Amino acid sequence: MTKLLATTALASLMATSAFATELTVGAANVSSYLDPGRDHSNVGSQFYYNAFDTLIAKNHDTTETEWQPGLATEWKLIEPTIMELKLREGVKFHNGADMTADDVVFSLNRMYQADFPPYQVRARDRLENFEKAEKVDDHTVRIHAKRPEPLWETLLNLQQVMIIPEDYTKSLAGDPDKLEHDDFEAFSLKPVGTGPYKVAEFVPGQTVVWERFDDFWGEKAPLDKVTVKHIPETASRITALKTGEADIVTNIAPDQLQLIENDPDMKAVGSATALFHVMIMNVNHPKLKDARIRQALSLAIDRDTLNEALWGGKAVVPSTHTLKEFGELYQPELTTFEYNPEKAKELLKEAGYDGFEITYDTAPGYYTNGLLAAQAIMEMWAEVGINGKVNVQDKWSGNSPDMMTRNWSNPMYFADPFGCFGVMWAPNGPSESEGRFNTDEDYAKSWEQFRYSGDIELRRAAYAELMERIKQDPPMLPLYRPYESWAMKTNVNWAPKPGHIPYVLDFRAGSISFN
Amino acid sequence: MLTYVLRTLLRMAITLFLIVTLVFFATRLSGNPVDFVLGEGITKEDRDLLIAYYGLDSSIGTQYLRYLSSVFSGEFGLSFLERRPVSEIVLERAWPSLKLLLSAVCFTLVVSIPLGILAAIYRTSIIGSVVMVVAFLGYAVPSFIIGILLVLIFAYTLNWLPVIGDGTALHFIMPTLAISGMLVAAITRFTRNAMLDVLSQDYMRTARAKGLPEWIVILKHGLRNASITLLSVVGLQIAALAASGSVVVEAIFAWPGIGDLLVRSAILRDYPVLQFGVLSVAVAVIVINAVVDIAYAFADPRIRLAKG
Numbered sequence: 001m002t003k004l005l006a007t008t009a010l011a012s013l014m015a016t017s018a019f020a021t022e023l024t025v026g027a028a029n030v031s032s033y034l035d036p037g038r039d040h041s042n043v044g045s046q047f048y049y050n051a052f053d054t055l056i057a058k059n060h061d062t063t064e065t066e067w068q069p070g071l072a073t074e075w076k077l078i079e080p081t082i083m084e085l086k087l088r089e090g091v092k093f094h095n096g097a098d099m100t101a102d103d104v105v106f107s108l109n110r111m112y113q114a115d116f117p118p119y120q121v122r123a124r125d126r127l128e129n130f131e132k133a134e135k136v137d138d139h140t141v142r143i144h145a146k147r148p149e150p151l152w153e154t155l156l157n158l159q160q161v162m163i164i165p166e167d168y169t170k171s172l173a174g175d176p177d178k179l180e181h182d183d184f185e186a187f188s189l190k191p192v193g194t195g196p197y198k199v200a201e202f203v204p205g206q207t208v209v210w211e212r213f214d215d216f217w218g219e220k221a222p223l224d225k226v227t228v229k230h231i232p233e234t235a236s237r238i239t240a241l242k243t244g245e246a247d248i249v250t251n252i253a254p255d256q257l258q259l260i261e262n263d264p265d266m267k268a269v270g271s272a273t274a275l276f277h278v279m280i281m282n283v284n285h286p287k288l289k290d291a292r293i294r295q296a297l298s299l300a301i302d303r304d305t306l307n308e309a310l311w312g313g314k315a316v317v318p319s320t321h322t323l324k325e326f327g328e329l330y331q332p333e334l335t336t337f338e339y340n341p342e343k344a345k346e347l348l349k350e351a352g353y354d355g356f357e358i359t360y361d362t363a364p365g366y367y368t369n370g371l372l373a374a375q376a377i378m379e380m381w382a383e384v385g386i387n388g389k390v391n392v393q394d395k396w397s398g399n400s401p402d403m404m405t406r407n408w409s410n411p412m413y414f415a416d417p418f419g420c421f422g423v424m425w426a427p428n429g430p431s432e433s434e435g436r437f438n439t440d441e442d443y444a445k446s447w448e449q450f451r452y453s454g455d456i457e458l459r460r461a462a463y464a465e466l467m468e469r470i471k472q473d474p475p476m477l478p479l480y481r482p483y484e485s486w487a488m489k490t491n492v493n494w495a496p497k498p499g500h501i502p503y504v505l506d507f508r509a510g511s512i513s514f515n
Numbered sequence: 516m517l518t519y520v521l522r523t524l525l526r527m528a529i530t531l532f533l534i535v536t537l538v539f540f541a542t543r544l545s546g547n548p549v550d551f552v553l554g555e556g557i558t559k560e561d562r563d564l565l566i567a568y569y570g571l572d573s574s575i576g577t578q579y580l581r582y583l584s585s586v587f588s589g590e591f592g593l594s595f596l597e598r599r600p601v602s603e604i605v606l607e608r609a610w611p612s613l614k615l616l617l618s619a620v621c622f623t624l625v626v627s628i629p630l631g632i633l634a635a636i637y638r639t640s641i642i643g644s645v646v647m648v649v650a651f652l653g654y655a656v657p658s659f660i661i662g663i664l665l666v667l668i669f670a671y672t673l674n675w676l677p678v679i680g681d682g683t684a685l686h687f688i689m690p691t692l693a694i695s696g697m698l699v700a701a702i703t704r705f706t707r708n709a710m711l712d713v714l715s716q717d718y719m720r721t722a723r724a725k726g727l728p729e730w731i732v733i734l735k736h737g738l739r740n741a742s743i744t745l746l747s748v749v750g751l752q753i754a755a756l757a758a759s760g761s762v763v764v765e766a767i768f769a770w771p772g773i774g775d776l777l778v779r780s781a782i783l784r785d786y787p788v789l790q791f792g793v794l795s796v797a798v799a800v801i802v803i804n805a806v807v808d809i810a811y812a813f814a815d816p817r818i819r820l821a822k823g
Binding site: 026032033040041117118120121124125182185186188189203204205206229230231232233235236238239240242243244245246394395396399409410411423424428429430433434435 | 545546550555556557558559560561562564565567568594596597598599604607663666667670671674676677678679680766767768769771775776778779783785
C-alpha cells in the first residue's frame, strides 16, 4: 500500500513537473464573444482555430491551396450543385457529445438559412450561394448550392462554418428543445467545438483559457493549457515577457522591434498580414466625380516611402489588389496602382482642379500608423498641388455623402480574391451600398465570371478586367500590407503560419515547440 | 435630522438622474456600435438589420424613455457585445478596482499623515523642506509616468515585481504606488497645513503646560483637531480617484478593473455597459461623500449637534 502511494505520488509529480506544458499569451485585445459563425474581426480570428474544426481542412504551412480531410473525410459533387460529404466517425464535442450529421446540418444551416441578424450579416457576402444542408444518414450530409460553385472547398473551410453542437446550443437559453436567438447569444459566452483544445474559461475582453481536449479526433494538442490575457499596453506586454509572466505577446509595434531584437531573452517573428490598409475615395462626392482627380490623388502617393518610413520597409506595397495567399489567382503582374507625381499634376490640370480642400478622414488610433500615414499623404499631395486636410474623428464616415477620402482596411477573410476584394467591392456590396462606389452592367458581368466561372483562366481574366475598371475610375488605393509582429521568449518556437487568415493563434500539433 | 436626510437623498437622486441623462445622450452623439467593430465591410441594409437587432433604430427620444423606464424598474439592460446583464459585467470588474482603491487609501494614510506631521513639526528645518519637495513632485508627476517608471525599474530591469493583473499581494505594490503618488502628496500637504493651524492654538500650550509628553500633545490634542479638516480633504481626494484616477494605471498593469472596462466599452460603443459603469462610479462617489459627511459629524461634535 505504501509502495502504491509512493508510486502514485511520483507519477503525479512527474506528470505535473516534467510533462506539463503551459503557455501564457499576452494579447492586445481579447474578444467580447466567441462564436466563429458571427465573427470575422481581427480580434476574434485569434481564437477559433484551436477549439473548432471545419468540414474541410487546409494545409496552413503553405500559401498554396492544399485541402485536407477535416470533420469530413471524403467529399464529392453528385450533381453540379450538390456536394455529398462523408463525416468522420468518432468525433466528440468538448461537452462529451458525439458529432453527428445533425450537428453538421445545424451548424451549416444556421448560416445558410440564417434568421439571427449577426449570422445573416456574416453569411450574406460569402455564403449567399448556399441553399441548405441536409442529412442523408448519421455520417453523410449533402449541401445544396443555388448554382454551380467553383469555391466549394474554400467556402467549407471558412471560420463561419465551423461545426458546433446542436443539442448543447439549443439547451442554453429558454426552451431547451427550441432554437432561439438567445441560444446563439449564450453560445458565444460558452463556446463548444470539436478542436484539440476546449475553451475552459472565457471572461469577455479579459481572458481565454484553452485546455487540451483528450478526446480530440486528430493529433493531440501539444500544450496542456494556454491562458490568453488581455494586456492593453505595448510596454506592459513586453515587460510581461521579460518578467516571465507571458511566453508570447501579440501586436508589437514596428518601432518596438529593435528593443526586442537587442535582448537575448526575447525574439520577434512577424509577417506582412493578409490584409490591405486602403485609402477610399468617394466617387459620388460632387467635387470628386471627375475620375482624373481621384487618379491624381492616388498617383501622388509614394507608397514605398510610406513603407520605408512607417514600417521599416517590412510592409508590402502591391501593384494591384492581390495577395500571394490567393494561390492560382495571385496576379502580381497587373499594375493598377503606381506612384507618378508628374502624371498626377497633368491630370489635375486637365481636370481643372482649382485648389479646393480635399479631406482625408482617419480615426486617431484604429489602424497602426494610420494617422502618421494620413499626415505623410497630405505632404505628398501638397507636392503635386493638392490642398489636403486630415480630419481626425472616431466615427466611421464611409457611409456619409460628405466623405471625400479616408482610410479603411480590406482583410482577407478567406484565401481567394472573392474573400478580400470580393467582399468589399462586389456589386451592391458594402462600398456600393454605402454610396461611395458605383458599378454598372459591364462590371457586374466581369464580376459574374470572376465569382462563378469554373475555369481558373477565365476567373483570372475577369479579375484583370475588374482591376482595369478600378484603375480607370478609382474608388480606392491599397496602401500596403501592414507588418504585424509577435514577440516571445527565446525558447518558444512559434510563428504565424502562411496559410491562415490574419491573426490566428494556432497552437495545434506541429505549430509550437520549445527549445 | 429627517429633513436633512431627505434633502440629501433628493439631491442624490437629482444628481444621478442628470448623470444618467448626460451619459445617455453623450454616448449616442458619438456614433453607434455598428459603425465600429460590428460593421466593418457590411452593406447598408445589413447595417440597418444590426441596428434594429440592438434596438437602436427607434428615435433617440423613444430610446431614452425606454431606457429611463427600465432604469426605474431596476433593469439596466444587456451588453451589446456580451449579451449578459450589464450589472453582472460591472460588478465583476468593480471588485478589483475597489481592492486597488482601498490599498491606495491605506497606503496613503499610513505614509502621508506621519509625513505631514513631521513636516509641520520640523517646518523650519531641512526635514520639513525635503518632505515638501517630495510631496510637490508627487503632485506634479502624473500617475502613468510613475507607473511606467516603476515598471521599468522593478519589473523590466530588476525583475522583482510582477506587472500583469491582480493575482497576488505582490501585484498590488506597483499599481498602489502609482495611483497613490498624487494622493500622498495632497494629503501630506493638507496634514502639514492643518497641523500648523492647530499647533499654534492656545489649547496646545495648555496641554504642554500640564506637563504631557510631546508625542501625546501632538497626537491626541493636535492630530485629533487637525483630523476634522483632513477628513473632508481625504474624502474628496478618494472620490476623485474613484471617478477617474485609475483608468490609465489599470491599462498599464492590465488590471481587470472598471477603468479598463469603461475604456473598452467607450471604444466599442457598448452603451449599456458604459451607462451602467458610469452610473456605478457616480453612486460610489456619492456614497463616499455621504460616508465622509457622517464621519465628519462624528469627529466634530459641533457639526453633529448643529445638524440634529
